[in-house]
Amino acid sequence: MNQKMSLTTLGLSGLIALCSSVQAAGESLRLGIEAAYPPFAFKTADNRIQGFDYDIGEAICAEMKVQCEWTEVEFDGLIPSLKVRKIDAAISSVSITPDRLKSVDFSNSYYRLPAKIAHRKDSGVQAIPADLAGKRVGVQRSTNFDRYATDYFEPAGAKIVRYGNQNEVFLDLLAGRIDVTLAGSVAIEEGLLNKPEGKAFEFVGPSYTDVNYFGMGAGIAVRKNDPLAGRINQALAAIRSNGTYDKIRSKYFAYDIYGE
Template sequence: MLRKLSFAILATSAAALAAPVAAETLKVGVSAEPYPPFYAPDASGEWKGWEIDFMNELCARIEAECIVTPVAWEGIIPALNSEKIDMIIGSMSITPARAEQINFSDKYYDTPTALVMAKGSKFENSPEGLKGAYIGAQSGSIQQVYAEKYFAETASEIRFYQTLDEELQDLAAGRIDVVIGDSLAMEPFITSDEGKACCEFKGAVAADQDVLGYGVGVGMRKEDTELLAKVNAAIAEIRTDGTYEKISADYFTFDIYGE
């Protein structure tokens, strides 16, 4: 009986060693509001976009099964720290204020913040040039912080919106004069028929890295140092082996990594 039991234990142990190790499951937070071309749900509810493709590649390299988890943008850092999600891969800029609350990976893209105005607008891209303007900014964004810091004293009002799309629609309807936002995220609207008819870029805002950050990174909890090391290694591989350019070619005609 003991011999048979030993054989059974050995057989069970061998089977366990032969079984594939299950991939770690991670919930990846993105803003609940669509943010094309980076991420947006399609007609079936599946999330698509450049950042989703990047996320899938990164997760494969760290051997994790990642689940896209939409979260209201203003609550996305609290959701991370309360373990409702495990990472943020949602175009979150690396800023000193955010870095006090969470860890960031190395950057994986960087595009400038810019202003969009109605064609023929009397307003200019400077604090003095926006005197009397009604400005739209997304609530909880770095653009909100920038607008409050540089434009609050001269603008008539800074209005806060849940989504970039709402801001741009109000701009097209003449309800506001200026939208401040990520230049790449606003490009699909500006190049659309509606955008071409009404509006135009008025250039990038003056640099302020303390507010606008040091590029976009993956957000993680402070204690997840092992995950941080894996993510940084994966980003470096994606950047150096040609995968980054391959993913980006489906969406952009230029390098969005920045300097």
């Protein structure tokens, strides 16, 4: 009787272990991303998501031994999607700012770059914010760039024009419907300045690094008190140490963007 019970218990334990292993092997991580911010995230001709953020997310999933499940979300919908549990994490160049830390937690930073202003070379904008009076400043809605422009450029007389994504900003800048844009330096380089149609444009003014607006680098957002942040940090540290991060970075940038 005892031997039969032991065998039954042993068999049940083995079955539970097998089920747990299968469950772990099939675990997924639902990641939200806005695929309209090259080179960090964009769509290819065959409608696939690519970019630095996407590749880092895939590398993190591989390190965690989970399956990435990607969901496209407009930037201003990422944190709301986290809160209602449509996604588990957002990896979409989301800056770690004091304001955002009130509602979500973040992984460690995985890159850090300044914000810059770009304008047409003959726009006459030099002194900032004085020369922005009467100018139309294009920003992506609900971003740290939007907040900074609203707080500093609008009081100086600038008109803030908000868009759903940065690609729309560039289109209107090229068409002359706005005068300048405030955005991440690399996004401006890759999305405008390095393209043939961007030859008439350049950076103007200082780099913007105020942590209250531009944060402590870009991090992966998760829900408050979610232990997932710790697992992501472990995976980030691993891909930094094993060379995966630098391999991905070199696909998109010729210089280090990790920061301090």
